Amino acid sequence: MNVYISATLRSFFDRNAKLEVEAENIRQALDELVKAYPDAKKGLFDEEGKLRGFIRIYVGSENRTAQDRWVIPLTKKDEILLLPAIAGGVPEGSIISDDRRKAVSFDDKEIERFGKHLLLREIGVKGQKRIKAARVVVIGAGALGSPVIQYLAAAGVGTIKVVDFDDVSLENLQSQVLHSSRDVNRPKVASARDSVRNINRNIEFEAENVLLEADNITDVIDGYDLVIDCSDNYKARYLISDACVLCGIPEVFGAIYQFEGQVSVFNYNDGPCYRCAFPTPPPAGLVPTCAEGGAISPLAGIIGSIQANEALKLIIGIGDHLSGKLLVIDSLYLRSQILNLNKREDCEICGKHPSITELADLDYDEFCGLKEAEEETPVEGFTPDELAKRIENGDPITIIDVREPHERAIMRFPNAIVIPIGQLARRQKELDPGKDTIFVCREGKRSILAINTLREAGYTGPLYNLKGGIEAMKDIIFSHEGAWL
Ligand SMILES: [Zn+2]
Known part of the structure; x- marks a missing residue:
């Protein structure tokens, strides 16, 4: 049978992770191991011959550490796991x-600054040097990027590159604690630079104010040790994961929606990638994004802090991490669970026979449904000004609002009939095929999905989309509020 040796115990076994022994139970297996590796005796057992307290023995998921459980018969298929209670101290898996x-040194100020890390046996001077040597890319300086960037800076990561294309807006301040009121309308990367400088001026801060695409992401991340995905859309997530696979860089993934968050580590030590976990994105518009669905403010802090914690552990090489696992946290009911994620042998990019060997192989807009398929009848639309004019003129039109109830609570669309997308086909009788019908949603994407859904259901009347959605029309709506409502 096989005995699996956890990393910190391997020094007693010529650095072997797996050993085969002829044995019928744990006691015999341990005897065989000690016979073959005499050094292991003092590693595993104390002077009285008792198993040292920091070692646990498992068979499958069963704890068999207690000596009376060592005689339970085992079969050849069973695997014995020797697991130290604290996995740490020997930074073997560091990236x-x-x-x-060894090329890193500290001055007195740094020793004082990082004293709380130096005290930890699992980090110490060696671990802190690895942190200083690390070069990390954070993609997204928004809700998740805020805690990630601040904790990486505070922890002393030597080089931090922040990638973001947006400016700070007032509504960002609810969760993006990296930015403050005076940063509104400034690029997020500029605000991020100020925050990092305020924490620690010694950090090499690099900024890329670019929108990531298949033809530029490789240049942005190549040569770095770790990428942290703090993005907020499916296209970016696939791009980031795929680019990390092709560049051979591990990735810490995080995502939030309303009260729920997810964290994982992808593309680490032959573990799964994002595409292994989620082979295809949802059709565009079907699932609201975080921007459309909202999220409770501290959730970004919870999930982003776990991402930063995973990043530091990978850098130092300690502990267990979320490679091959997905941590799911529900902050509303305070439940969390860790689900297993398997690498897919048929994964399009990290599998045995990948079909994507360079990013140019895939049109990410099309893959994520951001492009209208060519065969589909193009959807005609009104600009906010055109729609406003038709409302002003009192034209006989029907406006259908397909947003979720919580979105409508923020801003009602005047004179609109509310029909959630899922009820459209069933409620199409409420529409008048003799009138122009205009669909509205937050950003003008779900409304296109609504129109296509109705057409598929056989509706033949004229259907239009509000271009850019209510976001694009909100100034006009506010200025007409009294007259329209
Ligand atoms: Zn994969």
């Missing part, structure tokens, strides 16, 4: 090489 660690 930062020893040579790079």
Whole structure:
């Protein structure tokens, strides 16, 4: 049978992770191990011959540490796991090489600044040097990026590159604690730079104010040790994961929606990638984004902090991490669970026979449904000004609002009939095929899905979309509020 040796115990077994022994139970297996590796005796057992307290023995998920359980018969298929209670201290799995660690030194100020890390056996001077040597890319300086960037800076990560294309807006301040009121309308990367400088001026801060696409992401992340995905849309998530696979860089993934968050580590040590976990994105518009669905303010702090924690553990090389696992946290009911994620052998990019070997192989807009398929009848639309004029003129039109109830609570669309997308086909009798019908949603994407859904259901009347959605029309709506409502 096989015995699996956890990383910190491997030094007693010539660095082997897996050993085969002829044995019928745990007691015999341990005897065989000690016979073959005499050094292991003092590693595993104390002077009285008792198993050292920091070692647990598992068979499958069963704890068999107690000596009376060592005689339970085992079969050849069983695997014994020798697991130290605290996995740490020997930074064997670090993504930062020893040579790079050794090239780092600290001045007195840094020793004082990072004293709380230096006290930890699992981090210490060696771990802190790895943190300083690390070069990390954070994609997205929004809700998740805020805690990630601040904690990486505070922890002393030597080089932090922040990638974001947006300016700070007032509504960002509800969750994006990296930015403050005076940063509104400034680029997020500029605000991020100020925050990092305020925390620690010694950090090499790099900024990329670009929108990531298949033809530029490789240049942005290549040569870095770790990528942290703090983006907020499916296209970016696939692009980031695919680029990390092709560049051979591990990735810490995080996502939030309303009260729920997810964290994982992708593309680490031959583990699964984002595409293994989620082979295809939802059709565009079917699932509201975080911007459309909202999220409770501290959730970004919870999930982003776990991402930063995972990043530091990968850099130092300690602990367990979320490679091959998905942590799901529901902050409303305070439930969390860790689900197993498997690498897919048929994964399009990290599987045995990948069909994507360079990013140009895939049209990410099309894959994520951001492009209208060519065979579909194009959807005609009104601009906010055109729609306003038709309302002003009192034209016989019907306006259908397909947003979720919580979105409508923020801003009602005047004179609109409310029909959620899921009820459209069933409620099409409420529409008058003799009138122009205009669909509205927050950003003008779900309304296109609504129109296509109705057409598929056989509706033949004229259907139009509000271009850019209510977001684009809100100034006009506010200025007419009294007259229209
Ligand atoms: Zn994969």
